[in-house]
Amino acid sequence: MRRLLRRFGLRTAVLAYLALLVIVPVGSIVYRAFAPGLGTAWHDLANPSGATSAGFFHALILTLLVAGIAVPLNAVFGVVAAVVLARHRFPGARLLDAAIDLPVAVSPVVVGLALVLVYGRAGWFGGWLAARGIQVIFSIPGIVMGSAFVSIPYVARAVLPVLQEIGTDQEQAAATLGASPWQIFWRVTLPSIRWGLAYGVTLTTARVLGEFGALSVLSGNVVGHTQTLTLYVGYLFEGNLDTVGAEVGAVILAVLALSVLGVLSLAGREKGSRSWLSRFARSPRGSRTSSLSTTSP
Amino acid sequence: MTLLEAPPVTGAPTTPRWRAAGRVAARVGAPGTAVVYLSLLVLIPLAALSVAAFHGGWSAFWAGVRDPESWAALKLTVLSALVVVVVNTIAGTAIAWVLVRDQFVGKRVVASLVDLPFALPTIVAGLTLLTLYGPNSPFHLDAAGTRFGVWIALAFVTLPFSVRAVQPVLSELERDAEDAASSLGARSPTVFRRIVLPSLAPAMLSGAMLAFARAMGEYGSLVFISGDRPFATEVASLRIFGLYENGQNNQAAAVSLALLSLSLVVLLLGGVLRRRLTRPEFG
Numbered sequence: 001m002r003r004l005l006r007r008f009g010l011r012t013a014v015l016a017y018l019a020l021l022v023i024v025p026v027g028s029i030v031y032r033a034f035a036p037g038l039g040t041a042w043h044d045l046a047n048p049s050g051a052t053s054a055g056f057f058h059a060l061i062l063t064l065l066v067a068g069i070a071v072p073l074n075a076v077f078g079v080v081a082a083v084v085l086a087r088h089r090f091p092g093a094r095l096l097d098a099a100i101d102l103p104v105a106v107s108p109v110v111v112g113l114a115l116v117l118v119y120g121r122a123g124w125f126g127g128w129l130a131a132r133g134i135q136v137i138f139s140i141p142g143i144v145m146g147s148a149f150v151s152i153p154y155v156a157r158a159v160l161p162v163l164q165e166i167g168t169d170q171e172q173a174a175a176t177l178g179a180s181p182w183q184i185f186w187r188v189t190l191p192s193i194r195w196g197l198a199y200g201v202t203l204t205t206a207r208v209l210g211e212f213g214a215l216s217v218l219s220g221n222v223v224g225h226t227q228t229l230t231l232y233v234g235y236l237f238e239g240n241l242d243t244v245g246a247e248v249g250a251v252i253l254a255v256l257a258l259s260v261l262g263v264l265s266l267a268g269r270e271k272g273s274r275s276w277l278s279r280f281a282r283s284p285r286g287s288r289t290s291s292l293s294t295t296s297p
Numbered sequence: 298m299t300l301l302e303a304p305p306v307t308g309a310p311t312t313p314r315w316r317a318a319g320r321v322a323a324r325v326g327a328p329g330t331a332v333v334y335l336s337l338l339v340l341i342p343l344a345a346l347s348v349a350a351f352h353g354g355w356s357a358f359w360a361g362v363r364d365p366e367s368w369a370a371l372k373l374t375v376l377s378a379l380v381v382v383v384v385n386t387i388a389g390t391a392i393a394w395v396l397v398r399d400q401f402v403g404k405r406v407v408a409s410l411v412d413l414p415f416a417l418p419t420i421v422a423g424l425t426l427l428t429l430y431g432p433n434s435p436f437h438l439d440a441a442g443t444r445f446g447v448w449i450a451l452a453f454v455t456l457p458f459s460v461r462a463v464q465p466v467l468s469e470l471e472r473d474a475e476d477a478a479s480s481l482g483a484r485s486p487t488v489f490r491r492i493v494l495p496s497l498a499p500a501m502l503s504g505a506m507l508a509f510a511r512a513m514g515e516y517g518s519l520v521f522i523s524g525d526r527p528f529a530t531e532v533a534s535l536r537i538f539g540l541y542e543n544g545q546n547n548q549a550a551a552v553s554l555a556l557l558s559l560s561l562v563v564l565l566l567g568g569v570l571r572r573r574l575t576r577p578e579f580g
Contacts, residue, residue: 014395015407017388021453022410025425026417028435032428073334081331090328099335104507105560106343107514109534110553113541114342117349117550124345149338210418213516213534217541230420230517237424237521247428250421257416264416265409 030251056249058225059232066140066228067208070147074204078155079197083189085156086163087171103152111149112217115142138220143228146214151207158200162193199264206260210253229253343557349550361551369528370536371555377444377532378512381451382459386505388452389459390497396460397467415457419517422453427522442524447532450518455508462504463497470496499574506567510560 084090085097103111118124119136129136136142170192174184190197212230219226221235229249237246351358361367396408414422430440430449440446470493478488516534523530531539533556540549 010391011395011399011401014388014392018392018407018410021449021456022413025429025453026413029421029425029428077331077334080327081335084328084331088328092332096328096332096335099340102339102343105510105514105564106557107516107534107537107553109516109537109541110346110514110557111342113537113546113549113553114346116541117345117546118342124341145338149342152335152339206416210416210421210517212418212420213538216516216538230418233424234420234517234520246424250424253418253421254425257413257418257421260416261409261412264412 026254029247030254032247055227056232059227059229062140062143062227063209063229066143066147067205069144070151070208071201071204073144074148074151075155075197075201077152078157078200078204079159079190079193081156082159082163082193083185086160087168100153100156103150106149108146108150108211108213109217111214112146115145115149115214115218119145137218138222138226140226142218143215143226146218147208147211150211150214151204154203154207155197155200158203159193159196162196163189166192202260202263206257209256209260346550346553346557349547350554352547352550357547358551358554361548362555364548366527366531367533367536367540367548367552370531370533371552371559373444373447373531374513374533374556375559377447377451378509381448381455381512382505382509384448385452385455385459385508386501389456389504389508390463390501392456392460393463393467396464411460412457414453414455419454419515420520423450423518423521426450426453426518431522441522442526442530444530446522446524447519447530450522451512451515454515454518455511458508458511459501459504462507463500466497466500499571502567502571502574506564506571509563509567513556513560513563 081096081100085093106114116123116137118126119129119142120126121130121137123137126137134141136145170188171184174188179187210230211228212234215228215231216234219228219231221227221231227235230253233246233249233253236249350361362371392411396404396411417425426446426449427441429435430438430446432439432441434440440449474492475488478492479485483491514534515532516538519532519535523532523535525531525535525539527536533552537549537552537556540546540552
């Protein structure tokens with residue numbers, strides 16, 4: 001009887017905490033945004049008092065453009081970094097390993113500030129860039145860089161454990177059969193890491209779509225020019241321009257986030273029920289040397 | 298054996314010379330590319346941040362950090378991160394326990410909702426919490442502009458770290474030892490404290506570290522709900538943004554460097570402590 005009470009008590013407490021913190025807030029914003037009807041909501045979003053609908057659509061397109069550049073960049077970097085860390089020995093490997101995780105510990109605002117100090121007009125490379133007519137900060141390259149900075153770790157951290165698990169047997173077999181390193185990568189390595197890669201790319205996309213703090217510093221927040229969807233929602237809300245419009249924008253972003261969750265749970269099921277965080281929490285740094293030494297012929 | 302299992306590799310055979318060139322390129326080019334990318338994006342900017350923080354020497358850095366408003370913001374940030382991490386480590390372990398050991402209708406939905414705060418853009422998280430715990434709160438619970446509001450937002454964004462760090466360890470935990478202990482007469486709290494908790498402690502610590510680092514730097518979810526009131530609800534990231542907007546980049550860099558160093562020190566200490574806590578496997 002006491003056991004039963006405790007079990008139900010714990011379950012109730014846990015569900016209540018989740019409800020107050022996550023479920024009810026998210027539910028209420030969806031309800032409030034769409035309570036006046038879908039048509040009104042759409043109208044509010046596209047025509048916030050004064051600004052034109054161009055602001056919203058431009059923000060949407062800019063967000064997709066930034067994700068379209070930053071996500072592939074980080075996917076390539078993540079795969080290269082993971083292959084390098086799993087398959088090569090070189091001086092500074094541990095440093096590279098640690099540096100990949102660094103962005104997790106850096107505040108988004110600090111990311112923005114640090115990039116301004118290098119690529120801004122008065123920054124280290126600012127003069128050189130300005131002399132060539134390249135504007136980075138308050139422009140699209142800066143927004144891409146900020147988004148890429150905050151989402152660096154995810155692909156590498158998703159791919160690295162898979163590479164360590166599969167070992168080098170098949171790659172060595174391919175090499176003895178005469179395959180070039182490039183062929184080995186495309187035909188052996190890449191197919192076996194594809195689920196880890198998909199998982200990492202999904203996390204990266206979620207992080208890029210949702211970035212706000214770094215972009216507040218880097219974008220200059222010009223409506224219809226350097227405003228991404230998150231900045232647009234914040235701008236509508238802050239200026240008290242149109243809270244319903246801001247909420248609809250928020251719901252669009254929330255729907256994107258929910259679809260990311262769907263993909264994550266699918267990809268997670270495909271490769272066993274490992275959660276995304278276990279890759280960070282138990283990043284197997286010590287096992288690298290052992291996996292290398294056991295697979296040597 | 299492994300040779301037979303290897304997938305067939307077809308294509309034009311490469312000359313040995315090309316192969317050697319490819320191998321050299323792979324050996325030098327790949328690490329080189331990774332390092333250059335990471336340097337341009339992360340390492341050089343963080344170096345510039347440190348240089349700007351010490352522009353004017355150690356005294357300028359310290360003056361920037363000890364500026365009354367910045368100092369108050371840093372203190373509030375550390376205090377809030379600690380409060381939230383303690384609450385969420387307990388709540389996160391309880392949630393992980395229920396998700397692993399309990400069975401009820403709708404468990405899968407609850408399990409995937411735990412990841413929502415990670416996937417949700419922080420600005421949306423802030424707006425969402427404001428509709429419920431702001432001036433128009435349906436519960437008449439207006440936490441906007443109070444420290445409680447800051448803590449709610451931080452608890453929201455750090456929840457996945459606390460749950461997901463513990464959950465996989467708990468689901469792989471063998472129940473033999475627990476069964477043995479209870480068959481020998483140990484009550485459930487004793488079993489939890491003596492058997493389960495020691496196995497979970499390293500995972501709980503990992504989650505706590507990640508949650509702490511996240512809470513220290515949080516910005517988007519706090520912009521609206523905190524009200525950004527100096528000396529009251531202004532956390533370090535908001536203070537840094539304020540300094541930057543005023544054009545006081547070097548002071549902003551000093552506060553940033555202090556914040557970043559605090560996070561890194563906690564992560565390092567946590568890593569050392571976790572290695573201590575991890576008990577050697579039996580057998």
